Amino acid sequence: MKRNLETELSGVIPAELKRWIPRSFDVIGGKGDAVAVIEISPEIEFYQYEIAEALMRVHSNVKSVLSKGSERQGEFRVREMKLLNGDPDTEVTHRENGCWMRVDPSKVYFSPRECTEREKIMRIITPGEKILVMFSGVGPFAVCIAKHNPSVSVVAVELNEEGHRYCLENIKMNKLADRLIAFQGDVRFICPPMGQVFDRVLMPLPKGAYQFLDVAIKALKSGGILHFYHWSPRGNLFVEGEATLLEAVLKEGRTAEILDRVKVSQYSPSTWKIRIDARIV
Numbered sequence: 092m093k094r095n096l097e098t099e100l101s102g103v104i105p106a107e108l109k110r111w112i113p114r115s116f117d118v119i120g121g122k123g124d125a126v127a128v129i130e131i132s133p134e135i136e137f138y139q140y141e142i143a144e145a146l147m148r149v150h151s152n153v154k155s156v157l158s159k160g161s162e163r164q165g166e167f168r169v170r171e172m173k174l175l176n177g178d179p180d181t182e183v184t185h186r187e188n189g190c191w192m193r194v195d196p197s198k199v200y201f202s203p204r205e206c207t208e209r210e211k212i213m214r215i216i217t218p219g220e221k222i223l224v225m226f227s228g229v230g231p232f233a234v235c236i237a238k239h240n241p242s243v244s245v246v247a248v249e250l251n252e253e254g255h256r257y258c259l260e261n262i263k264m265n266k267l268a269d270r271l272i273a274f275q276g277d278v279r280f281i282c283p284p285m286g287q288v289f290d291r292v293l294m295p296l297p298k299g300a301y302q303f304l305d306v307a308i309k310a311l312k313s314g315g316i317l318h319f320y321h322w323s324p325r326g327n328l329f330v331e332g333e334a335t336l337l338e339a340v341l342k343e344g345r346t347a348e349i350l351d352r353v354k355v356s357q358y359s360p361s362t363w364k365i366r367i368d369a370r371i372v
Contacts, residue, residue, distance in 0.1 A: 099145040104138050111135045112142070117203050118153065119196050120183030125152045128172070128196050130159045143175035154178045157197055172197040188213065188235045191264045192257075198255045199229055208355050208366075209235045211292065214319065217241045223289040223310055224276045225303065226250070226296035230258035230271075237271040246289075247273040248281050273323045278306050288312040297364045299331075304339035311371045316350070319367045323356060332367050346372045 097112050104112060127146055131139050143156035155177035174181070174197070182195040187206045194201045200361035204226035211236045216222070220243045224233040226245035237245045249255045262271050274281050283306065291347040292307045294300040297320045307317055329352045338346040352366040358364050 092153045093148050096145055099149055103141050107327050108135050119185050119203055121186060122152050123181050124154060126155045126157060126183050126196055127153045128157045147176060152295045155181045189236050190234050190294045192229060193260045194229050194257055199202055200228055205324060216240045216243060220290040223292045225294050227252045227258060232293055232295055233271055234261050234265055237267045238265055245271045248278045250277055251273060278303055282306050282310050291316045293318045294321050301335045308340060308343045309369055312335055315371055317369050317371055321365055322362050323365050325363055328363055328365055336349050336367055
């Protein structure tokens with residue numbers, strides 16, 4: 092029988108509660124040096140430590156298990172994490188799309204589930220582009236883009252000092268200092284003084300990015316591409332985000348052509364993370 096959490100917890104969690112055993116979780120890091128981030132329902136919270144022990148038995152590469160102790164909160168959108176089992180040092184090196192990422196998921200936000208989304212973006216970049224990545228975190232979008240597109244120049248801006256520190260480390264680890272520069276601070280105060288315009292601007296912050304659309308639009312040259320991320324209700328995925336984007340474009344006295352509408356990932360049963368791509372003239 093294939094080992095999984097449910098079989099491993101047989102006889103530990105009562106049969107009537109088995110349906111609450113997590114079916115998926117994030118594993119960040121590499122062989123023998125990975126951290127699992129798991130969400131445990133209140134219905135089986137009493138068994139959280141047994142669940143963590145079982146997870147480590149099933150996945151021998153996991154050195155630590157963290158539980159999502161809260162919703163993402165505060166201006167940095169970071170969850171409070173609780174160490175359930177394993178090494179209290181939860182800093183790891185993660186590899187995706189041929190890039191190395193140093194990260195501590197207990198301190199900064201990083202989602203390995205968005206690897207495919209980052210790959211999609213890095214593959215549509217054209218040679219010689221100047222790109223701005225707002226809300227860049229530890230640098231996954233910026234690093235992947237710069238690593239796979241040697242002729243581009245990328246600017247990353249992140250408010251969280253810890254996220255920025257990891258971004259600088261990841262730039263160095265991937266040898267990208269010649270084409271990727273990172274700034275720490277609020278995009279509203281960092282971007283305008285640059286006096287630069289970009290071919291492409293990414294806004295990978297689904298909750299709250301809309302508040303900075305004016306900054307992003309001003310930073311785009313005529314004909315530049317905007318990737319706007321937004322949380323939307325399941326039944327009406329793109330209407331609100333598109334209306335918000337077009338209103339912001341109009342306020343700046345510019346026009347927009349919607350190029351694509353993408354379902355990125357499901358945040359909750361009723362909410363999706365979506366991406367709207369637009370050419371701003």
